[in-house]
Amino acid sequence: MIQIVPAPKKTTFFQRDYAYNGETVRTSIDILLGEEEYILEVTSEDGITIIGGSEKAVFYGECTLEQILLQNKKRIRAMKIEDEPVFRYRGFMIDCARHFFTVDELKAIIDTMARLKFNYFHWHLTDDQGFRMQIDALDKLHKEGSVRLGSHFGGTHSNSKYEGYYTTQQMQEIVQFCAERYIEVVPEIDVPGHATAMIHAYPEMSCRGRKVPVETRQGIFKNILCAGSETTYEYLCKILDEMCRIFPGEYFHLGGDEVPKENWEHCSACKNAMKENGLESYEQLQAWLMNRLAAYLQQKGKKVICWNDALKGENLSKNFIAERWMDRKNLTLYWANSGRKVIMGDFYHTYFDYPYAMTPLKKVYRYSPYLKNMDIRGKESIEGLECCVWTEHISSNAAIEYMLFPRAAAVAQTAWGCGRENYAYFESALKAFKPIFKRNRINCAPQKDWNPLPHKRLGGVVKLLVTTLKGLSYQPKA
Numbered sequence: 001m002i003q004i005v006p007a008p009k010k011t012t013f014f015q016r017d018y019a020y021n022g023e024t025v026r027t028s029i030d031i032l033l034g035e036e037e038y039i040l041e042v043t044s045e046d047g048i049t050i051i052g053g054s055e056k057a058v059f060y061g062e063c064t065l066e067q068i069l070l071q072n073k074k075r076i077r078a079m080k081i082e083d084e085p086v087f088r089y090r091g092f093m094i095d096c097a098r099h100f101f102t103v104d105e106l107k108a109i110i111d112t113m114a115r116l117k118f119n120y121f122h123w124h125l126t127d128d129q130g131f132r133m134q135i136d137a138l139d140k141l142h143k144e145g146s147v148r149l150g151s152h153f154g155g156t157h158s159n160s161k162y163e164g165y166y167t168t169q170q171m172q173e174i175v176q177f178c179a180e181r182y183i184e185v186v187p188e189i190d191v192p193g194h195a196t197a198m199i200h201a202y203p204e205m206s207c208r209g210r211k212v213p214v215e216t217r218q219g220i221f222k223n224i225l226c227a228g229s230e231t232t233y234e235y236l237c238k239i240l241d242e243m244c245r246i247f248p249g250e251y252f253h254l255g256g257d258e259v260p261k262e263n264w265e266h267c268s269a270c271k272n273a274m275k276e277n278g279l280e281s282y283e284q285l286q287a288w289l290m291n292r293l294a295a296y297l298q299q300k301g302k303k304v305i306c307w308n309d310a311l312k313g314e315n316l317s318k319n320f321i322a323e324r325w326m327d328r329k330n331l332t333l334y335w336a337n338s339g340r341k342v343i344m345g346d347f348y349h350t351y352f353d354y355p356y357a358m359t360p361l362k363k364v365y366r367y368s369p370y371l372k373n374m375d376i377r378g379k380e381s382i383e384g385l386e387c388c389v390w391t392e393h394i395s396s397n398a399a400i401e402y403m404l405f406p407r408a409a410a411v412a413q414t415a416w417g418c419g420r421e422n423y424a425y426f427e428s429a430l431k432a433f434k435p436i437f438k439r440n441r442i443n444c445a446p447q448k449d450w451n452p453l454p455h456k457r458l459g460g461v462v463k464l465l466v467t468t469l470k471g472l473s474y475q476p477k478a
């Protein structure tokens, strides 16, 4: 039995062995195959061949072969693997705003993700607690917006300065590193909420125009960008211009989650914008802001993604791809059923900032991206799925790797293979994947932590609630 993560679509074994002596694997491209489809053959006559629909598909064949060779050093059972993914978008998101991870730390994660056949790295680069990319046209963003005077997240309380941003060169290095592994970087600038760090650097982007400190706590904050001010758009377009130069990929994420609208209610510029554009609610005002930015990005050939919160504005452009994370009103379902694109994920299944006690491996493995009442059109509207790791509670590289692995492998299985019926196989295949974790020095969670027993689960969830409440109730000194 050959164990591969994610499991291939179809494997046929033959009654012969093939003696492998480390000779070259023959690869070729057949454009009649799908862009990510490959056929891997091990035969006693012809050795090992990989035929892919593109160079990317050949790479996936090589990733599969790597796992086979790790399990069979000399003699390989003759076989034919015919494989292609179910979903074209297989993403992982890392929040580098709450905590900063170095280029080398990211590379180890990215390389491991590539072996699991992920193909999109959604890079969350801005938030209330830090703006983490160099923007030359508005350099206070990275010079001042990347520094906060303490960190009071979850169980962590520190009054030490915390800072860090990626230089243009470092971001280009990540883009290149990803491209070599057929991963596209999807950059995110989160607007109009989660923007405290931006407003700290340029208060004129907010309704009140007042300087605010970069946030040191976790939560949802009312300092949001002013939707009625032309300065906001002018600045944002400058940022988007630079981001588009650094990130050449097809997708772009504009955020749009958790936007408390109080400041807009008291802002004459915001009210004027509503009046002039016939907008009936603040949700529509948010959608109008996001539509303007999306139109700007679409001129540059981008496909624009937003978190599902932005769907509350009925006027949101139909071209947006909605990323689902928490959606009590089920707006993503209607969005998909009406033929608009969605990326699936779920707070309770694919958010890996939460402990194994809350989200055990088996639960992730069983996650279905198909919502109840999703019709055929809705299912066809799913671009793919994504797992996310937010880092309010995660301050070290060892911790983020522990939270991501092996749970990301379960998402890879669903995104690539959509097979969720054989957990025992999946677990044993994970053991075979271990040398790849080891090679990349990944701090994968040990098997005993993957599926905690019920009493440990309860204890873990209570602990999480206590530390979260402690963090949320922290009051900074005036």
Ligand SMILES: [Zn+2]
Pocket (backbone or CB within 6 Å): 206, 207, 225, 226, 227, 228, 229, 263, 264, 267, 268, 269, 270
């Ligand atoms: Zn305003």
